[in-house]
């Protein structure tokens with residue numbers, strides 16, 4: 238009653254006694270939910286409320302409201318939607334709150350230092366090289382290819398090698414048990430996200446016992462895999478220290494590539510090293526956050542480039558200027574930095590199709606947002622995909638116009654309106670990693686293939702990440718310079 242009274246001023250669909258607005262969601266699939274939320278924003282304004290049984294959700298997509306919450310170090314507790322990931326990711330950086338989040342964020346930030354990222358460029362280059370080779374038999378200029386699963390295997394290879402320092406060969410050996418387990422867990426979790434009743438553990442266990450068992454077994458396998466790697470690398474680090482060798486060189490005195498996990502092994506909180514379990518939740522978090530999101534980002538970007546030949550032409554001019562016409566020439570961090578137009582294309586593609594279409598916070602106390610009082614116990618949901626198409630901030634918002642991000646066009650975009658990586662202290666820690674990976678793999682594809690507008694249009698839908706209900710189709714033709 239308190240929450241209801243406090244929010245009496247706020248618009249929203251009329252709730253029924255007890256069930257609230259549950260019935261409005263009945264029969265909505267993840268594709269329709271996107272339209273439903275966008276239409277609600279049009280009908281009730283940029284901030285509105287919904288009751289789902291006893292749970293109160295307030296939606297906002299106004300950058301001025303988002304700034305109040307995202308810039309605050311207080312409002313960092315995630316809402317209940319994240320619970321589905323808890324069994325796999327524990328309370329790693331994505332899920333943790335309070336003091337734990339603050340101390341972890343502090344020690345994980347240097348893990349993404351550019352010196353570490355610089356050595357990953359070689360991995361991006363090699364793994365995208367595997368991908369373009371594997372695509373060659375499909376590149377006939379006629380067939381429509383769903384690029385999403387192809388990108389997903391490559392992104393998994395990249396994140397395993399950068400986060401854990403191991404090659405899992407997802408592209409060449411999709412039956413490898415760890416790879417299978419990642420696919421099983423993401424698929425089952427996605428289904429649970431869609432089927433709201435399955436979000437409740439005991440209902441899921443009773444009504445889908447086979448999936449429940451597969452989920453538990455796969456998570457156990459993934460945890461075991463990560464743990465073994467951590468133990469091996471801890472031993473190897475100890476050996477290096479015992480033998481008084483440099484941490485940056487291998488047994489033969491060659492410069493060694495550090496994985497994100499190695500940086501965590503050397504980190505301490507108040508002088509004490511992180512335990513294997515502490516490191517495992519962080520590595521598992523990188524494995525999840527670092528492959529699904531980039532897969533979505535790269536797949537939608539390739540789809541858009543294929544359908545905008547003028548953009549593709551400009552991209553090729555830039556690529557030839559910076560990288561030349563030798564398709565096999567490896568790229569460096571410096572080269573990637575010079576691909577400025579590609580950066581605009583990536584930004585614009587993340588604006589139209591943000592891989593993380595919305596995020597949520599739980600208010601543990603009453604909060605005031607620009608004069609509007611919101612009660613404790615609210616699930617506050619920030620609709621990035623609505624905000625990123627707001628015509629006030631992005632004129633002609635549904636058009637793909639990379640030029641809007643060109644500095645010489647005076648690109649002066651509000652940092653809380655352009656938020657595919659969120660903003661403020663809890664923004665995406667892997668943002669630079671993600672953009673480098675996207676630049677590297679997209680430029681690799683373009684150097685080898687002309688992208689063609691083949692296959693059906695995308696049908697965006699909200700899962701754990703943004704996907705297309707019918708895949709991301711493009712055609713490929715070997716590139717002739």
Ligand code: HEM
Nearest residue numbers: 330331526527530531534592593596658659665666667671
């Ligand atoms: C295009 C790719 C990506 C997008 C669009 C993206 C987007 C986001 C967003 C919106 C958040 C905020 C989530 C929230 O507040 O609930 C986030 C957090 C996070 N991301 Fe990313 N991400 C991407 C790639 C990556 C990569 C490659 C990594 C790691 C290698 C990563 C690691 C993380 C982590 C650990 C967090 C939690 C940070 C914290 O709470 O302090 N992300 N990401």
